[in-house]
Amino acid sequence: MDTQVKICGLTRAGDVAAAEQAGANFLGFIVEATSSRKLTLAEAAALITGVKAHTVAVTVDPDDALVDGIKAAGFSHIQLHGSETLARTAEIARRGLIVIKAVPVASADDVTLATEYSGAADLLLFDAKAPKGDTQRGGHGLTFDWSILGLAPTPKTFILAGGLTPHNVREAALKTRASIVDVASGVEASPGIKDATLINAFMEQLRG
Numbered sequence: 001m002d003t004q005v006k007i008c009g010l011t012r013a014g015d016v017a018a019a020e021q022a023g024a025n026f027l028g029f030i031v032e033a034t035s036s037r038k039l040t041l042a043e044a045a046a047l048i049t050g051v052k053a054h055t056v057a058v059t060v061d062p063d064d065a066l067v068d069g070i071k072a073a074g075f076s077h078i079q080l081h082g083s084e085t086l087a088r089t090a091e092i093a094r095r096g097l098i099v100i101k102a103v104p105v106a107s108a109d110d111v112t113l114a115t116e117y118s119g120a121a122d123l124l125l126f127d128a129k130a131p132k133g134d135t136q137r138g139g140h141g142l143t144f145d146w147s148i149l150g151l152a153p154t155p156k157t158f159i160l161a162g163g164l165t166p167h168n169v170r171e172a173a174l175k176t177r178a179s180i181v182d183v184a185s186g187v188e189a190s191p192g193i194k195d196a197t198l199i200n201a202f203m204e205q206l207r208g
C-alpha cells in the first residue's frame with residue numbers, strides 16, 4: 001500500500017529522528033495553539049533542521065505574522081486546524097506555503113462543505129470533531145465514521161486523521177482510500193511524547 005504517513009504533534013528531536021527513520025513522509029509540529037503538544041515557532045523551527053520529510057506547522061487561526069514566520073523558518077506546509085474561512089484560507093495560500101485545511105467530519109454535509117475549500121487549500125484533512133467545550137482543536141484520539149467519506153464526493157488526494165492507531169490504520173486506509181494518513185495520539189506514550197515502538201508498529205501495520 002503506497003499510502004503516505006504524517007506523524008503529528010512531535011516535540012522532541014529523538015522522536016523526529018524515529019519518525020523519519022520509520023519512513024514518515026510528513027512531520028507535524030503544533031505551533032502556538034492551545035494544545036498539550038504545543039511548541040513556540042522557535043522551538044519547532046529548531047526541530048526541523050536537517051529534516052528531509054515534508055514539514056508541517058499545525059496552526060489554529062494563524063495571523064499573517066505567524067504564517068510569514070512559519071515560511072521564513074523553512075516549513076514546507078501549514079495546516080489550518082481552526083475556523084479559517086474560505087477567503088482566509090486563500091489569503092494564507094497566497095503567502096507561499098502549501099496549505100492543508102483540516103475539516104471536522106460528523107456528517108456527509110461536512111464533507112460536501114469541505115470540498116468548497118478544494119480551490120483554496122492544496123490538501124484537505126478530514127478529522128473527527130473535537131469534544132464540545134474542548135479548546136484544543138485536534139489530537140483527541142477520536143475516530144469518526146469513515147463511511148461518511150463515501151457519502152459525498154471527496155478530492156482524489158486527501159488526508160485522513162482522527163484516532164488512528166497501529167490497530168486500525170490498515171483498515172482505515174483500505175476503507176477510505178486516503179492518500180495520506182495522519183496520527184498524533186495513536187503513537188504516543190503521553191501527549192507530545194512519542195513511542196518509537198508504536199511509530200514502527202503503525203508503519204508496519206499500514207504496509208501490511
Ligand SMILES: O=C(O)c1ccccc1N[C@@H]1O[C@H](COP(=O)(O)O)[C@@H](O)[C@H]1O
Pocket residue numbers: 008009028030033034035036037038058059060081127136137138139140141142161162163164182183184185186
Ligand atoms: O494534536 C494536537 O494537539 C492538535 C492541536 C490543535 C490542532 C490540531 C492538533 N492535532 C491534529 O489532530 C489530528 C488528529 O489527532 P489524533 O491522531 O486523533 O490524536 C492530528 O493528526 C493533528 O494533525
